[in-house]
Amino acid sequence: MLDKLERLPPDPILGLAAAAREDSHPNKVDLTVGVYKDEHGLCPVFEAVTKAQELLAQEEVTKAYMPPAGSEDFNAGMQRLLLGAGHPALAGGRVSSVQAPGGCGALRIGAELVYAANQGAKVWVSDPTWPVHIPLLGSVGLEFANYRYYDPATHGVNFDAMVEDLQQAAAGDVVLLHGCCHNPCGADLTLEQWGVIADMVEAQGFLPYVDIAYQGLGDGLDQDAAGLRLLAERVPEMIVAASCSKNMGLYRERTGATIFIAKTPESAEALVSQALVAARRVYSMPPSHGALIAGRILVDQELDALWRSELVAMCGRINDLRKAIRDKLEAATQRDFAFIENEKGMFSFLGLSAEQAIRLREEHSVYMLNSSRINIAGVNAKNIDHFASAVAAVL
Numbered sequence: 001m002l003d004k005l006e007r008l009p010p011d012p013i014l015g016l017a018a019a020a021r022e023d024s025h026p027n028k029v030d031l032t033v034g035v036y037k038d039e040h041g042l043c044p045v046f047e048a049v050t051k052a053q054e055l056l057a058q059e060e061v062t063k064a065y066m067p068p069a070g071s072e073d074f075n076a077g078m079q080r081l082l083l084g085a086g087h088p089a090l091a092g093g094r095v096s097s098v099q100a101p102g103g104c105g106a107l108r109i110g111a112e113l114v115y116a117a118n119q120g121a122k123v124w125v126s127d128p129t130w131p132v133h134i135p136l137l138g139s140v141g142l143e144f145a146n147y148r149y150y151d152p153a154t155h156g157v158n159f160d161a162m163v164e165d166l167q168q169a170a171a172g173d174v175v176l177l178h179g180c181c182h183n184p185c186g187a188d189l190t191l192e193q194w195g196v197i198a199d200m201v202e203a204q205g206f207l208p209y210v211d212i213a214y215q216g217l218g219d220g221l222d223q224d225a226a227g228l229r230l231l232a233e234r235v236p237e238m239i240v241a242a243s244c245s246k247n248m249g250l251y252r253e254r255t256g257a258t259i260f261i262a263k264t265p266e267s268a269e270a271l272v273s274q275a276l277v278a279a280r281r282v283y284s285m286p287p288s289h290g291a292l293i294a295g296r297i298l299v300d301q302e303l304d305a306l307w308r309s310e311l312v313a314m315c316g317r318i319n320d321l322r323k324a325i326r327d328k329l330e331a332a333t334q335r336d337f338a339f340i341e342n343e344k345g346m347f348s349f350l351g352l353s354a355e356q357a358i359r360l361r362e363e364h365s366v367y368m369l370n371s372s373r374i375n376i377a378g379v380n381a382k383n384i385d386h387f388a389s390a391v392a393a394v395l
């Protein structure tokens with residue numbers, strides 16, 4: 001029976017990263033996967049994570065299952081981190097959450113609840129969006145519609161087109177929004193534009209679903225959550241899927257949370273009960289390691305301060321790199337790359353054709369997606385000149 005299943009091609013992004021690893025070119029540049037890299041090309045472990053891990057190892061007395069909703073410290077800490085400690089939804093007891101295996105697990109749990117509430121729900125996704133959104137939410141049974149978002153001509157958000165498309169989103173539909181540091185384009189909504197989306201939720205009744213995987217990598221922890229906080233003040237209900245993969249460097253520990261802002265405290269509790277049943281069907285219990293680390297950091301003042309300072313340094317490096325990449329590309333090509341400095345987070349579309357992206361790989365060992373999405377953090381002092389001259393050569 002199983003021998004009927006054919007071999008599938010590798011995931012396009014992971015396949016490219018594997019090709020980059022095998023490339024023996026001394027100046028190869030890997031800008032594929034969305035993993036933060038430091039100036040040595042390594043994805044570092046946060047010192048706060050190492051310290052929390054040491055404390056937990058000393059204290060650990062069991063490997064019995066976690067509670068189904070996960071660690072209480074983690075859930076409460078994530079609610080404060082995402083919404084801000086004094087948020088009215090928190091004060092009103094309308095917020096609940098469950099720990100999930102990474103941002104992907106969190107997104108999946110949210111999608112399961114959307115499907116349970118409305119099997120005919122249409123999920124509106126930005127064009128473009130992170131490609132994994134489609135199989136991750138679609139395999140639950142949800143349908144999709146696109147709203148226009150990124151304008152390659154301006155390298156920014158085409159907000160008028162976004163609003164025009166979302167005018168068709170009805171009550172019972174879901175609008176998926178990137179909380180900050182849009183993947184793949186790096187172009188984010190302004191706070192004013194988040195306000196317009198809140199007006200549309202009030203008028204049309206669709207459910208906002210915010211995916212936030214890069215909080216703290218754009219402008220800072222509070223600034224990056226400002227849009228979703230505003231939305232959560234204005235709308236009756238919403239879902240947030242948050243990831244600790246990037247901002248705590250806990251990628252392989254699979255650490256995330258699905259947070260519900262519900263109409264009433266009773267509904268907030270009901271949503272957790274639904275999430276637990278949905279999780280039981282898929283993976284049963286959440287993994288412990290990453291969430292215990294994150295929970296520990298979020299409740300311990302010293303570890304929290306250390307983590308925040310490390311994150312500020314990481315964010316600063318990304319923004320410095322954005323400027324350096326802009327300067328180098330402009331000097332090498334005599335073209336305008338100002339947009340790279342204006343975007344947020346780890347990603348940017350360079351605006352190259354697929355042919356140019358392929359030539360960069362084949363002729364210069366510079367690896368990016370065919371869409372010309374680059375991981376900014378893959379650039380460093382050693383490879384930036386090769387990167388800029390290779391881009392100039394294919395333009």
Ligand SMILES: Cc1ncc(COP(=O)(O)O)c(C=O)c1O
Nearest residue numbers: 034102103104130183213243245
């Ligand atoms: C937009 C977006 N959402 C969610 C995730 C989920 O991340 P993870 O499951 O690794 O925590 C990612 C990871 O790359 C992402 O880019």
